Amino acid sequence: MSDATEIAKAAKTAFETSQLIPSSERVQALHEIRRELEAAKDEILAANRQDLEAAQKEVDAGRMSGSLLKRLDLNKGDKWDSMLQGITDVAGLPDPNGIVSYASELDDDLELYRVSCPIGVLLVIFEARPEVVVNIASLAIKSGNAAILKGGKESNETTKLLSSAIQGALSKTSIPSTYIQAIQTRAEVSALLGLDQYIDLVIPRGSNSLVRNIQNSTRIPVMGHADGLCSVYIDASADPKKATRVAVDSKIDYPAACNAAETLILHDSILHTIWPDVAKALLAADVKLLCDTPSLAALQSLSPAPANFATHASPAPPEAYTTEHLSLTLSVLTVPSLAAAIAHINAHSSHHTDSIVTEDEAAASVFCRGVDSAGTFVNASTRFADGFRYGFGTEVGISTGRIHARGPVGLEGLVTYKYVLKSKGGEGHVVGEFGAEEGKKRYKHRKIEAATVPF
C-alpha cells in the first residue's frame, strides 16, 4: 500500500469514527488548537523565517515574485492574531449539521427526515499562504469533515509545524489526530486524486491553472473557481451617480480579487450622457481603459480631453473581453440593447458575478433572470460577492460551478445530507403493504414541521 493510500484510508477511518462525536466536542477541539498554536508560536514563527529566507533567495535569483514572498510571512501585521481569531470565529458559528430540509410522515409512525451531515474526506490544495492550513482545519473540524491539506512548497516548514500543532491539539480530544493530515509533495497529490473510494471532495484554492489541472486529473468532485471574469452593465435608464460609483468600486476596490470587474458594458444610448463622467472617474482613479470603437470615439470627442486620457485609454484588442486583468485595467464594450448585454455576458463571463446599473425594475428583473451567473446584482458593486459580506461568517471559497455549491461558499458548502427513516411503532414498516390495489395502504406524505433533529 502506498503512502498516499495509507493517508487516505486513515482520513476515511478518522471521518467514520468521528461521526458520533457531538458538536460541542468539535468546538472544544478548536479552542484546544488555538491554545496549542499560541504555545508553539515561537517555533512556528522560526520555521516561517526559514521559509522566508529560502524564498528571499528565490526572489533575489528572480525565480519568485515579491508578492508571493509577502504572502508567506505569518508575522506580518496582524496576520498571526487574525489567524487565531479565525479559529474562535469558526468555533462560534452555528453547527451546519443536523439541519432538517425535508420532513414527511410517509405512513402512520413512519417518519422521513432529510438531515444535513458532513461530506467525508476533503482534499484541499492551496498555494503560498500558510495560514490557510489553520483556516481549513477549523472549517473541516467544525463541519465534521476530515481533511488532507497540501500547501505550496514555499511554505513547507511553516505548514509542517502548523499541522503538527493541530494534530497535537487533536490528540488531547476525542477527535482522531489523523482527522487533519498535511502532505508535502505533488506526487502524493497525484496519487490521492485517484483514490475516489476514500476522498469525497477536492477543493483547490489558487490559480486558474491549478484548478483546471486538478479538474482534468480526477473523478472526485472538485469545488473550485477557475476564473473571475465579472462585468458591470450600465443600462439606458441608469442613474449617472450610481453608474460611476458601482463601476469605480467594482474595478478599484481590490483589483486583484476574483470579484473585481474586468469588463464594463455600455448601452449605446448613454455614450454621450453617462459614459463620459464614468470614464473620467475611472481615469482619475488610474484605471486603464481598453475601449471598443464607439466608447473610445465618445471620449475622443470630449474637449478638453479627460485627465489621463492620452496615457490610459486605448483600443481594445479582441482578447480583452475574455481576459481576467486582475489589475487596474478595464475592457469597455458598447451594446445596442439589454438583450445584447446579457448575451455578451453569458458568452464571455466566467459566470461568477455580474451587475446591472439601472432604474428600470423590469430591466433589472430581466438581467437577474437572464444572466447565468452565481451572482446577479442590481446597482451594487461586484465586490459584494464574498462569504463574509453575504453574512456566512466564513468563506470556504467562491465556486463558479453550478453543482452542490455556487458563488461564495460558507460552512453549508462542506455538508451534504442523508435521509433518516424511522418506523416508530407497529410491526416495522415494509413496502409490500403499499400499493394501488384494493386492501393495500397508500402513502400519506404528511408534512412534518422540524427545523433540526438531534444528530
Add this chain to the structure above:
Amino acid sequence: MSDATEIAKAAKTAFETSQLIPSSERVQALHEIRRELEAAKDEILAANRQDLEAAQKEVDAGRMSGSLLKRLDLNKGDKWDSMLQGITDVAGLPDPNGIVSYASELDDDLELYRVSCPIGVLLVIFEARPEVVVNIASLAIKSGNAAILKGGKESNETTKLLSSAIQGALSKTSIPSTYIQAIQTRAEVSALLGLDQYIDLVIPRGSNSLVRNIQNSTRIPVMGHADGLCSVYIDASADPKKATRVAVDSKIDYPAACNAAETLILHDSILHTIWPDVAKALLAADVKLLCDTPSLAALQSLSPAPANFATHASPAPPEAYTTEHLSLTLSVLTVPSLAAAIAHINAHSSHHTDSIVTEDEAAASVFCRGVDSAGTFVNASTRFADGFRYGFGTEVGISTGRIHARGPVGLEGLVTYKYVLKSKGGEGHVVGEFGAEEGKKRYKHRKIEAATVPF
C-alpha cells in the same frame, strides 16, 4: 465545428434564451407534448414494433436478453398510458425554481436573496426503455433545463419519433425546439463529454459499467449511482417480528432493484433466538442464503431442518459481501457488536441505504449517525428508498454521490441557485464604504423572511 459541438451550443443557447419564460408556459408546453404524443401514437408504436422486430432477431440469435426486449415494448400493459400520465403529473408538481433558501439585508436597502434556478444543459444517457425520453424531457422542461438525450441503440427508431413529437410540440410554444435534442451514437456522447463549456451535468441511468465509464471520461459533474449494495442489520435488541418482516421485504419485494438488500448482518446474540425464524421466512420465500460460519452453524443445529435448507443455504464465498446479487440471493454475516456492523457497512456497502432492526433508541441513533449512507433506516425496509415513496412526486434517479444530490433525487436535484443582490435606494451600494475603521459602515446582516421571489 463538429455535430456534437453544434448540438451542445444549440442546447446552451436554448437554455439561455428560455430563462425568461415563465413557469406557466413550461406547464403549457408539457400539455402540448402530451397532445402531440397522443396524435402521433400510431406512428410511434409502429416505430416501436420495428425496434421490437430487430430486437427479437437479436434475442433469437442469442445476442440480447429477453428481459431487455421486454423493456423496449412501449405498448405493453399500461406503459403508453402511464408515460402520458407521467407528463401530466410532472406538469402538476410545484415549480422548483424561485425558492429562496437564504435572504439577508446586508445594509439599509441592500437585499441579498439566494434563489433556486435551473442548472443549464443536461446530458442524459440511458439504456433500453424508450419512455425515459419522455420522462426526462418532462423533468427538464419543468425544471427549466435544456437536455440532450441518448437512449440505447435498440430503441433508436422509437426514441427518434418520440423526440420529434416533443420537438414538434415545443415548436408551438415559446420554448425553443432545440431545448430537447436526441442523439443516436456513442461517438456523439464521447464528443459531448468533452464540452464542459456547454454541458453542465451528466446523468447516466443504467448499469454500473455505464456510470463508471462516463465518470472516467469527463470533467463535467456526473449525477448517477454506481451500485446499490444495501444491508439490513438485526441488532441484539431487535423485535423478532419486525426483524423477519424487514429482512424479507428488503430482499424479496423487488430483488432486481438497487434498493433491495444484498447483505443481512446479525448480532451474534440473536443467532439462536431471532435468526432461525428470519431464516425460515427467507428460505420459505425462495431466498438463497450465503452464510458465514456462525450463521450457517446456527441453522444446521435446528431440528428438523427448515424447508429449503438443503438446497438454499450454503457457505458464503469471500466476494459475497461485495456482490450486488440483484436476485433472490442474500449474503449473511455475523458480528459481535453494533460498532462492528457499522464498520462492515461503511467498508462494504455502496452508501445507498442501510437499515437497522432494533428496539433500542440509542442503538438506532448510533446506527443512523455512524452509517455513512444516503439512507439510514430504523425498523423499515430498504425498499422505501425511492423518490415517489419519499413524496417527491417523481424520481430523476438515486445518487450515491455526496455532492449536490444524495439518495433519491426529485426535481430539486435538477436545480441550483444564484445570488440576487438588489440595491433598492440611495446612490447604489459600493464595498469601499464598509470597513472596521472609524467612519466606515458595518454590514447589518438582518434576516429577511421570504420563501419565494418572483423569478
